[in-house]
Amino acid sequence: MKAGAEPAGSKTYSITQLSEEFSITPRAIRFYEDRGLLHPRRDGQTRIYSQRDWVRLLLILRGKRVGFSLAELREILDLYDLGDGQTEQIRRTLETARGKMVSLERQRQDIDQTIAELKTACTHLESQLLERGIDPHLPLPVQRRRRAGAA
Amino acid sequence: MKAGAEPAGSKTYSITQLSEEFSITPRAIRFYEDRGLLHPRRDGQTRIYSQRDWVRLLLILRGKRVGFSLAELREILDLYDLGDGQTEQIRRTLETARGKMVSLERQRQDIDQTIAELKTACTHLESQLLERGIDPHLPLPVQRRRRAGAA
DNA sequence: TTACCAGTTGACGTTAACGTCAACGTCACC
DNA sequence: GGTGACGTTGACGTTAACGTCAACTGGTAA
Numbered sequence: 001m002k003a004g005a006e007p008a009g010s011k012t013y014s015i016t017q018l019s020e021e022f023s024i025t026p027r028a029i030r031f032y033e034d035r036g037l038l039h040p041r042r043d044g045q046t047r048i049y050s051q052r053d054w055v056r057l058l059l060i061l062r063g064k065r066v067g068f069s070l071a072e073l074r075e076i077l078d079l080y081d082l083g084d085g086q087t088e089q090i091r092r093t094l095e096t097a098r099g100k101m102v103s104l105e106r107q108r109q110d111i112d113q114t115i116a117e118l119k120t121a122c123t124h125l126e127s128q129l130l131e132r133g134i135d136p137h138l139p140l141p142v143q144r145r146r147r148a149g150a151a
Numbered sequence: 152m153k154a155g156a157e158p159a160g161s162k163t164y165s166i167t168q169l170s171e172e173f174s175i176t177p178r179a180i181r182f183y184e185d186r187g188l189l190h191p192r193r194d195g196q197t198r199i200y201s202q203r204d205w206v207r208l209l210l211i212l213r214g215k216r217v218g219f220s221l222a223e224l225r226e227i228l229d230l231y232d233l234g235d236g237q238t239e240q241i242r243r244t245l246e247t248a249r250g251k252m253v254s255l256e257r258q259r260q261d262i263d264q265t266i267a268e269l270k271t272a273c274t275h276l277e278s279q280l281l282e283r284g285i286d287p288h289l290p291l292p293v294q295r296r297r298r299a300g301a302a
Numbered sequence: 303t304t305a306c307c308a309g310t311t312g313a314c315g316t317t318a319a320c321g322t323c324a325a326c327g328t329c330a331c332c
Numbered sequence: 333g334g335t336g337a338c339g340t341t342g343a344c345g346t347t348a349a350c351g352t353c354a355a356c357t358g359g360t361a362a
Contacts, residue, residue, distance in 0.1 A: 016308070026309080031350060045310055045357075059268075066261045067218050070349075079272045087283060094276045094287060101269050108262050110217045111255050117210075118252050121230045125245045132238060136245065167338075177339085182320060196327075196340050220318075 013049040022057060032060060035070045037077060066104065076100065164200040173208060183211060186221045188228060217255065227251065 015026045032038050033047075037060055040047040049057075056077060063073045079093055126136035166177045183189050184198075188211055191198040200208075207228060214224045226247055277287035 014308080025351080027352085028350065030310085035349090046308080047310090062261050062265060064349095065218075065258060066265055067216075076269070079269075079276070087280070087285065090276055090279055091285075091287075091289075094273060094280070097269050097273050097276070101266055101273075104262050104266050104269075107216060108259060108266075110213050111259050111262070114213060114217055115252055115255050115259075118227070118230075118248050118255070122245060122248050122252075125230070125241055125248070128241055129238070129245070134238065134242075136242075138242075165338085176321080178322085179320065181340090186319090197338085198340090215319095222318090 010051050013054060015047050015049070018049055018054070018057060022061060024061070029057070032057075032070065036074050037070060067107065068100075072100070161202055164205060166198050166200070169200055169205070169208060172205075173212060175212070180208070183208070183221065187225050188221060218258065219251075223251070 013021075015029055019026045019029060029038070030047075033040065038049075038053055038056055040049045040053055042048065059077065060070075060073055063076060064070075068076065075093075075096055079097055129136040164172075166180055170177045170180055180189065181198075184191065189200075189204055189207055191200045191204055193199065210228065211221075211224055214227060215221075219227065226244075230244055230248055280287040
């Protein structure tokens with residue numbers, strides 16, 4: 001039990017705990033490890049995830065939502081545990097980080113434009129409904145629910 | 152030459168013209184058509200693209216950059232040529248449009264957070280370089296270029 | 303002991319979005 | 333009447349990101 005860098009009393013997670021918290025499957029988590037995005041401790045066979053792993057997973061999922069591939073996410077996550085690598089390595093890493101920021105800025109512009117277009121499309125549709133004397137904000141005709149999980 | 156809805160004098164494009172303008176392959180364009188995102192006229196076998204198709208392609212590519220799948224993009228594009236469909240159809244369409252807007256807003260938040268994190272990571276890296284007396288803004292050691300195309 | 307979890311490692315299946323290749327048509331031109 | 337350039341339709345290959353399934357390994361509660 002002589003823990004290493006971890007605060008020794010720090011909270012840990014099993015793979016299913018993590019999978020439930022983040023609403024993904026254990027399979028996905030193992031897959032991320034296979035791709036070098038996570039490196040949990042082991043107790044024999046079983047994986048034990050630390051707070052740090054928790055944060056990493058958070059970053060991974062957010063990164064996916066903004067469109068990064070797992071390979072890119074690996075690069076990005078490595079930004080944090082570089083610590084004191086070789087100078088050349090640091091410089092390259094810095095370059096890729098800057099590159100990703102640029103593409104993200106552009107992506108945000110794309111999103112803003114798309115939102116704007118959807119907005120006009122919506123008003124267009126709403127006016128069509130109004131012409132027919134229908135309230136555009138009424139809910140749809142009683143959706144069939146199927147045991148909805150967490151939002 | 153008796154054109155239909157088109158302004159008759161309106162500019163048209165061949166598939167390779169479009170592919171070059173947007174830096175994609177003809178294969179991709181045909182694929183989009185196969186998935187119902189484009190409906191070009193035909194002159195015998197050959198496809199003829201109108202201004203409207205041009206705009207659609209623009210929207211498709213932007214949509215892809217913000218993470219929409221081709222199936223989703225098809226839905227979105229259909230928002231524009233609904234015209235005067237069935238009332239029920241209009242309402243459902245309106246719902247999906249609103250849903251996409253919500254997810255886009257969230258995605259923009261994700262992007263902003265990611266940018267912020269990358270920014271701190273960058274300053275971290277830069278300070279490491281400064282500690283070693285290195286200018287963090289010098290370009291990398293003479294990248295090998297290989298006949299770069301358009302930016 | 304048996305039974306049942308929770309977890310593990312392969313191995314193969316799947317979907318999306320094209321790439322690649324083959325075989326073919328067709329026009330202008332020389 | 334051959335030869336490109338440009339276009340077409342299949343059909344199969346490929347990569348990413350998992351899903352699915354099978355076979356196995358401890359622990360533990362009845």
